Amino acid sequence: MTEVRSKTDVADLLDRYIALLDERRFTEWLELFTDESYYTMILREDYAKNTNMLAIGEDKIRLAGRIEVGQNVERTFTTHLLSGLTIDEEGAATLRASCNFAVIRSGGIVCWGRYHISLVRLRNELRIERCTAVLNNNVISGTIYLPV
Amino acid sequence: MNKLAGPVVDRSLYTDPAVFEEEMVRIFERAWLYVAHESELPNAGDFRATDMAGQPVLVVRGEDARIRVLYNSCRHRGALVELEKAGNRKSFQCLYHHWEYGTDGRLTFVPRCEGQGRDFKMEDWGLVPVARMETLDGLVFASLNPEALPLREYVGEAAPYVNEVATYFGKPLSIYGTYEYVYNANWKLICENTVDDYHPQYLHSATYQESAKRLGGLGISAAYMGGRAAKEFEASRRNADLGMHGCLAWKAEERNLRHQKERSMHVHVSVFPSLLALYDPIRDVVGLRIVKPEAVDRTRVVTMCLGPADASEQRRSGIAERFNHNWGPTGRVGPDDLSCFEYLQKGLKAKGGGDVLITRGLEGDPRDGAAADEHAVRAVWNGWRHFMRANGDD
Numbered sequence: 001m002t003e004v005r006s007k008t009d010v011a012d013l014l015d016r017y018i019a020l021l022d023e024r025r026f027t028e029w030l031e032l033f034t035d036e037s038y039y040t041m042i043l044r045e046d047y048a049k050n051t052n053m054l055a056i057g058e059d060k061i062r063l064a065g066r067i068e069v070g071q072n073v074e075r076t077f078t079t080h081l082l083s084g085l086t087i088d089e090e091g092a093a094t095l096r097a098s099c100n101f102a103v104i105r106s107g108g109i110v111c112w113g114r115y116h117i118s119l120v121r122l123r124n125e126l127r128i129e130r131c132t133a134v135l136n137n138n139v140i141s142g143t144i145y146l147p148v
Numbered sequence: 149m150n151k152l153a154g155p156v157v158d159r160s161l162y163t164d165p166a167v168f169e170e171e172m173v174r175i176f177e178r179a180w181l182y183v184a185h186e187s188e189l190p191n192a193g194d195f196r197a198t199d200m201a202g203q204p205v206l207v208v209r210g211e212d213a214r215i216r217v218l219y220n221s222c223r224h225r226g227a228l229v230e231l232e233k234a235g236n237r238k239s240f241q242c243l244y245h246h247w248e249y250g251t252d253g254r255l256t257f258v259p260r261c262e263g264q265g266r267d268f269k270m271e272d273w274g275l276v277p278v279a280r281m282e283t284l285d286g287l288v289f290a291s292l293n294p295e296a297l298p299l300r301e302y303v304g305e306a307a308p309y310v311n312e313v314a315t316y317f318g319k320p321l322s323i324y325g326t327y328e329y330v331y332n333a334n335w336k337l338i339c340e341n342t343v344d345d346y347h348p349q350y351l352h353s354a355t356y357q358e359s360a361k362r363l364g365g366l367g368i369s370a371a372y373m374g375g376r377a378a379k380e381f382e383a384s385r386r387n388a389d390l391g392m393h394g395c396l397a398w399k400a401e402e403r404n405l406r407h408q409k410e411r412s413m414h415v416h417v418s419v420f421p422s423l424l425a426l427y428d429p430i431r432d433v434v435g436l437r438i439v440k441p442e443a444v445d446r447t448r449v450v451t452m453c454l455g456p457a458d459a460s461e462q463r464r465s466g467i468a469e470r471f472n473h474n475w476g477p478t479g480r481v482g483p484d485d486l487s488c489f490e491y492l493q494k495g496l497k498a499k500g501g502g503d504v505l506i507t508r509g510l511e512g513d514p515r516d517g518a519a520a521d522e523h524a525v526r527a528v529w530n531g532w533r534h535f536m537r538a539n540g541d542d
Contacts, residue, residue, distance in 0.1 A: 053325035143483035
């Protein structure tokens with residue numbers, strides 16, 4: 001039962017994650033992360049080669065700054081689509097999960113790939129310690145300022 | 149092409165598809181274009197597939213250690229002989245009828261060769277080499293024009309700046325990573341922007357304000373926003389018209405040099421028409437942007453992160469991580485620029501909107517422009533006029 005419960009909990013968290021981004025409720029979205037969390041975005045080729053060439057690499061403070069500015073750079077709403085959630089590793093208080101994502105903006109898919117997320121249970125609630133968005137895009141079309 | 153092309157520019161030069169078609173032939177088929185970095189080709193058989201003026205080429209190191217630039221097109225029916233972007237091959241095989249070529253371009257195998265007739269000679273049907281290939285500081289350039297000036301003569305006064313960005317105190321760099329992005333606007337806009345000293349404190353002001361606030365009023369951001377170091381920063385800003393090429397430079401405060409202590413100058417240099425090379429001493433990152441025009445209002449940019457070839461794994465990892473902090477479509481200031489290009493392209497469609505001005509600092513010394521002058525931007529248009537006007541006259 002633990003695994004089923006975990007998957008449901010993670011799915012709930014991810015649904016909230018994308019709903020908050022799509023509704024541009026970024027302050028609430030940031031609250032899904034622990035204070036020591038790190039958000040990264042990387043192209044699949046670099047992820048596979050472990051080059052550490054991050055498209056975005058921000059701790060929570062810098063992420064807040066990026067959002068503060070980015071809201072005025074990217075003004076259009078997004079729609080996130082998720083699929084294929086798997087629990088990749090589960091410890092007593094930690095979880096690693098991954099799932100596919102696609103982000104639609106201005107009528108087209110801006111980016112798509114897979115989230116790799118490390119989570120921790122704090123006061124019986126899941127929080128994100130690390131989120132890595134691995135992009136399958138070969139070419140980045142337009143800009144990606146706000147986190148996806 | 150007698151329209152105004154600097155320091156006052158006819159806006160149709162950014163928007164007219166006929167101008168774009170002519171640019172491809174008169175500029176991109178005649179100028180020297182960056183095609184690869186030597187560090188990508190250390191061994192025999194290493195190759196990089198790219199394009200020049202939209203034409204597919206292969207940059208490959210042969211068994212004889214020579215680097216060649218060959219058209220990536222089979223001599224039989226014209227298909228690509230290499231589909232991957234980069235890698236190592238013993239030979240290149242066309243997928244259609246399996247004609248095979250050596251890494252020096254020689255045709256080495258034709259299935260059922262006897263059917264080609266008695267007069268068919270393998271040595272006559274190798275991959276065609278591009279007219280010219282030369283290297284500068286590890287950068288491999290090629291030109292489709294057999295009459296192109298020698299590369300060093302072409303680069304001219306920009307050579308010391310290229311050397312400063314493309315080497316680390318004279319030592320070679322290697323490529324740590326590469327990716328591509330596309331924006332929906334004219335190719336010249338990124339060439340102008342990369343050496344435009346006037347726009348940062350305005351277009352990027354929100355980012356600088358946020359950064360200055362977060363860092364407690366320190367750093368280049370604070371200087372741009374009129375902070376403590378603003379006066380010294382302002383005095384350090386230089387931009388230059390180097391003929392067809394342009395350069396922008398400014399000094400970073402010593403206390404901001406956390407990742408290295410030996411270099412303090414930011415340098416941006418443009419080598420007309422398509423190479424933009426940058427060094428940021430604060431993040432200790434070197435970037436190359438290769439501009440690939442696809443249409444009058446669509447541009448692909450291949451961007452590369454470079455660092456010292458002999459760097460430790462830890463340093464290499466740090467440089468890679470910091471590379472996109474500011475630059476590119478996911479950086480802190482890059483998205484401002486890319487979004488702006490698209491707004492520019494839309495605005496420039498106003499045919500009756502008047503000419504474009506690139507006139508700041510026009511009366512000053514073009515080799516030593518002060519803060520917010522537009523000498524380096526005008527250099528882009530010097531290059532444009534050189535190639536687009538008959539006989540290369542201005």
